[in-house]
Amino acid sequence: NRDSVILQNLPKNHISHYDLNKLTNSPDALAQQEEVLLLTPMSKFVPEYWNNINALTYDHSLITLGFILPRNTDGEVALKALESSIKDLQSKNKLNYKKIVILRQDSNSLESQKEQDRHALSVQKERRGMMALARNSLVFTALSPDHSWVLWLDADIVETPPTLIQDLTIHNKPVLSANVYQKFINKETNQEEIRPYDFNNWVESDEGLAIAANMADDEIIVEGYSQIATYRPLMAHFYDPNGDVSTEMPLDGVGGGAVLVKADVHRDGAMFPSFPFYHLIETEGFAKMAKRLGYEVFGLPNYLVYHYNE
Amino acid sequence: NRDSVILQNLPKNHISHYDLNKLTNSPDALAQQEEVLLLTPMSKFVPEYWNNINALTYDHSLITLGFILPRNTDGEVALKALESSIKDLQSKNKLNYKKIVILRQDSNSLESQKEQDRHALSVQKERRGMMALARNSLVFTALSPDHSWVLWLDADIVETPPTLIQDLTIHNKPVLSANVYQKFINKETNQEEIRPYDFNNWVESDEGLAIAANMADDEIIVEGYSQIATYRPLMAHFYDPNGDVSTEMPLDGVGGGAVLVKADVHRDGAMFPSFPFYHLIETEGFAKMAKRLGYEVFGLPNYLVYHYNE
Numbered sequence: 084n085r086d087s088v089i090l091q092n093l094p095k096n097h098i099s100h101y102d103l104n105k106l107t108n109s110p111d112a113l114a115q116q117e118e119v120l121l122l123t124p125m126s127k128f129v130p131e132y133w134n135n136i137n138a139l140t141y142d143h144s145l146i147t148l149g150f151i152l153p154r155n156t157d158g159e160v161a162l163k164a165l166e167s168s169i170k171d172l173q174s175k176n177k178l179n180y181k182k183i184v185i186l187r188q189d190s191n192s193l194e195s196q197k198e199q200d201r202h203a204l205s206v207q208k209e210r211r212g213m214m215a216l217a218r219n220s221l222v223f224t225a226l227s228p229d230h231s232w233v234l235w236l237d238a239d240i241v242e243t244p245p246t247l248i249q250d251l252t253i254h255n256k257p258v259l260s261a262n263v264y265q266k267f268i269n270k271e272t273n274q275e276e277i278r279p280y281d282f283n284n285w286v287e288s289d290e291g292l293a294i295a296a297n298m299a300d301d302e303i304i305v306e307g308y309s310q311i312a313t314y315r316p317l318m319a320h321f322y323d324p325n326g327d328v329s330t331e332m333p334l335d336g337v338g339g340g341a342v343l344v345k346a347d348v349h350r351d352g353a354m355f356p357s358f359p360f361y362h363l364i365e366t367e368g369f370a371k372m373a374k375r376l377g378y379e380v381f382g383l384p385n386y387l388v389y390h391y392n393e
Numbered sequence: 394n395r396d397s398v399i400l401q402n403l404p405k406n407h408i409s410h411y412d413l414n415k416l417t418n419s420p421d422a423l424a425q426q427e428e429v430l431l432l433t434p435m436s437k438f439v440p441e442y443w444n445n446i447n448a449l450t451y452d453h454s455l456i457t458l459g460f461i462l463p464r465n466t467d468g469e470v471a472l473k474a475l476e477s478s479i480k481d482l483q484s485k486n487k488l489n490y491k492k493i494v495i496l497r498q499d500s501n502s503l504e505s506q507k508e509q510d511r512h513a514l515s516v517q518k519e520r521r522g523m524m525a526l527a528r529n530s531l532v533f534t535a536l537s538p539d540h541s542w543v544l545w546l547d548a549d550i551v552e553t554p555p556t557l558i559q560d561l562t563i564h565n566k567p568v569l570s571a572n573v574y575q576k577f578i579n580k581e582t583n584q585e586e587i588r589p590y591d592f593n594n595w596v597e598s599d600e601g602l603a604i605a606a607n608m609a610d611d612e613i614i615v616e617g618y619s620q621i622a623t624y625r626p627l628m629a630h631f632y633d634p635n636g637d638v639s640t641e642m643p644l645d646g647v648g649g650g651a652v653l654v655k656a657d658v659h660r661d662g663a664m665f666p667s668f669p670f671y672h673l674i675e676t677e678g679f680a681k682m683a684k685r686l687g688y689e690v691f692g693l694p695n696y697l698v699y700h701y702n703e
C-alpha cells in the first residue's frame with residue numbers, strides 16, 4: 084500500500100507504520116488503487132453469487148474476500164462448495180484476489196431455515212442478534228490497515244452490475260446501500276418480473292419514533308412486518324425504473340444485502356448491535372450507530388441488485 | 394498459530410482459514426502459547442512505561458504491540474521517542490515482539506494538556522470521545538485472527554509486576570481491570586506513599602442509575618467528579634494492602650489504564666462509545682457494551698499497577 088511506511092532497517096518486516104490519515108476514500112477509488120474488503124456471511128453457497136463477484140470489474144488484486152460460515156450443517160456444506168469453487172477458479176489461473184479469509188463462526192447460529200421460517204417476526208431478535216455477532220467477528224477480524232472500503236454483500240445476492248464497486252464508491256459516502264430486488268416469474272403472464280426484497284433500507288418516521296418511545300427497554304423494531312406499523316418510507320418503494328440510477332436518498336436504517344461502508348466508519352467503532360440499540364439491531368442498528376458516530380447514511384433507490392429466489 | 398489451517402496447494406499463501414472456535418482463552422495462557430495484542434494510545438512517550446513492558450516475562454514472541462499516536466505536536470515527539478527506543482532495543486538484539494503496529498490517528502485530538510486541565514469535567518465529553526475513537530481505530534485495525542487476548546495498557550503506566558499478563562490471564566475473565574494507583578512523595582514525611590489514581594473502575598449504584606434516568610439523552614456521567622455524586626463504589630477504594638492480590642470484584646465501569654480483554658469480546662463488537670451509551674462513554678461505555686454483549690466485567694482491587702506522576 085502506497086500510504087504505509089514500513090520502518091527501514093528493521094528485520095523480519097515486522098514493524099508496520101500506518102498513517103490512517105493518508106488512506107484515501109475517493110470517488111475515483113479504482114484509479115486511486117483503493118483497497119476493498121468484500122465481506123459475506125454465508126450459510127449457503129449460491130453459484131450465481133460466486134460467478135457474479137468474479138465478474139466484478141474492479142481490479143481483483145485490490146479486493147480481499149472475507150467469509151464467515153456458521154458452525155452447523157448448512158455451514159459445512161457451504162464451506163466445501165466455497166473451497167472447491169476457489170480451487171476451481173485457481174486451477175483456471177483466474178484467482179486474482181489479494182487475499183481470501185474464511186472464518187468459522189464461534190457464536191451460535193440457528194439451524195437451516197426456509198425463507199418463510201427465517202422471516203417470522205418471532206425469530207428476528209434471536210436470528211438477527213446472531214447475524215450481528217457473525218458480521219462483527221468478520222469485519223473486526225478481517226479489516227486491515229490497508230483497506231479503504233468495506234463492501235457487505237450477502238451470499239444470496241446473485242446479480243449486480245459488474246461495475247458494482249465503482250458505481251458505489253463514486254458516491255463517496257460513509258455508508259451507501261443498493262436497492263435489493265428479486266426476480267420472479269409472474270404465474271399469470273409467465274413473464275419474469277421484479278419485486279422489492281429488502282425492507283431494511285428505510286427513513287425514520289414519526290410513527291417509528293413513537294413506537295420506539297413507548298417500547299420496553301429491550302424490545303426491538305424490525306422493519307418490514309405489518310405487525311409493527313412504522314409507516315417508515317422504505318427505499319424498496321422508491322425505485323423508479325425511469326429514474327437516474329445515481330439518485331441518492333438519506334436513510335436511517337439499512338439492510339445488509341449490498342452496502343458499501345468506508346473502512347474508517349468501522350474503524351471508528353461502527354458495529355452491528357446484537358442487543359437493542361435505540362430499539363434496533365444488526366444492520367438497522369449499525370446505521371444508527373454510524374449516525375451516532377457522526378456519519379451520514381444513504382441509499383440508491385434506482386440502483387438495483389438482485390436477491391436469489393428460493 | 395496452531396489453530397489456523399492454511400489451505401494447502403494454494404499459491405502465495407494468500408488464503409487463510411481460521412476457526413475462531415479453536416482459539417483458546419485459558420487460565421494457562423502462556424503454556425497454551427496464546428497470543429496477546431498489547432494496545433497503547435500514546436500522547437507521550439514515558440521511558441518507564443517502555444522499560445516496564447520490555448520487562449514483562451510473558452513470551453515476547455507471543456506479543457504484538459499496537460500504538461496509536463495523535464496527530465499533534467505531542468504525537469510527533471512521542472513517535473520519535475518510540476521509534477528510537479524500538480531501534481535501540483533492536484540494536485541490542487532484544488526486540489523479540491511478534492509484530493509492532495504504529496498508527497497515526499486520523500481523528501482529532503486535543504492539544505497538549507496538563508493533568509489538571511485534562512481532568513476538568515467540562516472537557517471530558519470531548520476529550521474522552523476522541524480517546525474512544527483512537528482506541529477503536531487501534532483495536533479494529535491491529536486485531537488479527539491469531540490473538541486470544543487484548544491488553545490495554547496506557548502509556549503512562551510506569552510500573553506493573555513483570556508477570557502482569559500471566560497474573561491477569563489466569564483469572565480467565567472476559568474483561569478484567571487492574572487497580573491503578575500512583576506513587577508520590579508525602580511532603581510532610583518525605584516518604585514515598587501511594588494513592589488511588591483511576592476512578593473509572595466502579596460498581597453501579599442506585600444513585601448513579603437515578604442520575605442517568607433523569608439526564609437528557611445526550612448527557613454523560615463521568616466517574617470521579619464531586620459535581621456528579623453517584624456514590625458508586627469505586628474499586629480504587631477497595632484496595633486492601635493485606636488482602637489477597639487475586640481477589641476479584643464484579644464491575645460495571647472500567648478505566649483504560651490496565652485492562653485485559655478476551656479478543657472475542659472485541660470481535661463480537663465491544664467498542665468504546667464516543668457518544669453517550671447509557672450515559673457513559675469511552676472505557677466506561679465499553680464496560681457497559683461488553684455487558685450488553687453478554688460478558689461479565691471484573692476488577693482486581695488488590696492488584697496494583699502505577700501511573701506516572703507528572
Ligand SMILES: Nc1nc2c(ncn2[C@@H]2O[C@H](COP(=O)(O)OP(=O)(O)O)[C@@H](O)[C@H]2O)c(=O)[nH]1
Nearest residue numbers: 124125126127151152153192193217237238239
Ligand atoms: N455466518 C452466518 N451467515 C448466515 C447465517 N444465517 C444466514 N447467513 C447469511 O447471512 C446473509 C443474510 O441471511 P439471509 O438468511 O439471506 O437473510 P434474508 O435474505 O434477510 O432472509 C446471507 O448471506 C446468508 O447466507 C448464520 O447463521 N451464520
Ligand SMILES: Nc1nc2c(ncn2[C@@H]2O[C@H](COP(=O)(O)OP(=O)(O)O)[C@@H](O)[C@H]2O)c(=O)[nH]1
Nearest residue numbers: 434435436437461462463502503527547548549
Ligand atoms: N492516540 C492518542 N492517545 C492519547 C491522547 N490523549 C491521551 N492519550 C493517551 O491515552 C492514555 C490516557 O490518557 P491520559 O491523558 O493519561 O488520561 P488520564 O491518565 O486519565 O489523565 C495515555 O496512554 C495517553 O498517552 C490522544 O489525543 N490521542
Ligand SMILES: [Mn+2]
Nearest residue numbers: 237239240390
Ligand atoms: Mn438473503
Ligand SMILES: [Mn+2]
Nearest residue numbers: 547549550700
Ligand atoms: Mn494517564
